Amino acid sequence: MIVRLMDDHSEAFLCWREAGLKGLTCLHLDAHLDVADETLAPTTMAAMAASSPTELARFRSSPERPWSGLHCGNFLYPALREGTVSHLIWVVPEWLPDADLLAWLREELHLWLDVALEDYASLRAVDGRVEGRLCGQRLTVCTLEHLPPVGAPLAIDIDIDYFVAHDDDRVWQSPAVVANRLSPYQAEVLTVATSVRGGYTPPDKAHLGAFLISQLTGRELVVTAPEGTRADLAARLLCANPDRALALLETPLDLNERYLRSLALSRLERHFEAADELEILLGARLSELERARLLALLGECQMEMGAYPRAIESFQRVLAIEPERGEIVFRLGLSFWHQAQPERAEEALRQALTLVEGRFSSLDVHEQLARFYLATQRPEQARHHQARLAEKRYSIER
Known part of the structure; x- marks a missing residue:
């Protein structure tokens, strides 16, 4: 079994491509669906599909500017579109759905991508799960308790943020419990992301990645998790508490902090100030995809401003x-x-x-x-x- 521990979850897609894996059933234990389509236009997707695993790396977002290209929030989108994954099983934390699972998923999908009407209409509640289609492939959404029968070849893909409750950063479920539940499954590949960079996992919980791998495989890994930055903390605060994120980034130190500051200002409907930050960012040396992302956000601010x-x-x-x-x-x-x-x-x-x-x-x-x-x-x-x-x-x- 191929085993990879990473911080940037998008490396899972590169791992699958490097191994030549296709038609995977992917058990995706994560607090996020990771199928955003916003920064992957059709032309970019076509170029990625035609690229070798080595060439694919050039489409990844910069760690210092993680707002365009292939990144942790969208890597499953090309994996589904290309057929690398043919059945995505999104195993959600029990605390995440705040309503009936089907009703919750229908709302959640709109946060990620422009859903095909055919896929949206396919969603059905079945035996405590939701079954349907997404990006032309089979989709199952469930909690660990309601895992369906799993086909081969199998990829087990876990983000450590699955274990961390977002309201208070407590570990709500032990990795040992998950390892025990997954022990019957024979996977071709195991990918585990710590996701400290980007603000999804508190730095003091990153050690759970190596612990989980030891529980699942018996392999002991000695790793150094990345230190959390001020930008990571701001990113974690952004959705629930944009005021705190903004206060943290009062004097941005780099491009990513300024980008996060523009998002916080937009969430607070301070569009004139957000536009000013985006104009400053656009004066930097950027890739074309990074520039397109910022210009799209700037245009939205300008519409709000009239x-x-x-x-x-x-x-x-x-x-x-x-x-x-x-x-x-x-x-x-x-x-x-x-x-x-x-x-x-x-x-x-x-x-x-x-x-x-x-x-x-x-x-x-x-x-x-x-x-x-x-x-x-x-x-x-x-x-x-x-x-x-x-x-x-x-x-x-x-």
Whole structure:
């Protein structure tokens, strides 16, 4: 069995590719789904799929600027799209779902990716689990108690943040309990991520990675976990307590701290200040993918500020780098509409619909196109999009 201990969870995907593994059943024990699609445009995905395992490393985000490219929050997206993983079993901590598992998952998926309507409609509650499809592959979501029968070849993939309750950083379940539950399974590969960098695991819990591997395999590893940084702490605070994260980053020391500061300001709806931070970041030496990510965030801030000409410029610069970003084309269309440029708004909104057809965001595009055509005195076109919106809603709600 291949065994890898890492801090950056995206190394699991590289490990699977290096080993030539395909069609994996992946037992993914993690507090996060790790299927974000926002920074992996179709052109990037195609280039990654055509790359050798060695070449794949060039798509990884920089440890100092972990906000674009392949990273810990999106590595399962290409793994599913390419067929490296053909059955993803997301084993969630018992404390994570705050409602019925199916209802919770339907909301959770929207935080990660623009879900295909067909995949969304496939989700069903079965024997304490949710079964369905995601990115064209089989998906199961459950707690450890409700693990389904597991096929081969098998990858066991564990993030140490699975063991850490996010509200108080306590270890809510012993790795020994997990190891005992997984002991019957014969895996081709075991990957364990400590996830200290990025703020997902407190540094004093990183030792659980080596302990878990010893429990699962009998192998004793001597490792030095990365020290937690101020940015890691701020990242952990960002969602639940952006005020504290912002206070921690009052004087940013590097690009990543400034990036996190811009996110905290945005969460607090201080969009003018967030835009200022993003403008400073854009003056740095960046990769094209990093620049596209920052420009997209800047455009969103500028829309919130009502600065639509500047938002248009930002979105156009994103599309010069990643022309197939449907959500960016959509925001560009809305910005043109706010600027009383109806012809350009219509063109962009229709292009956005083409790019996102079959996905959940197409509902928003149909709704805005219906409003646009009503506002421009074209009721027949408006009725067409209202009807398409109703059809799609029915297809996922029945």
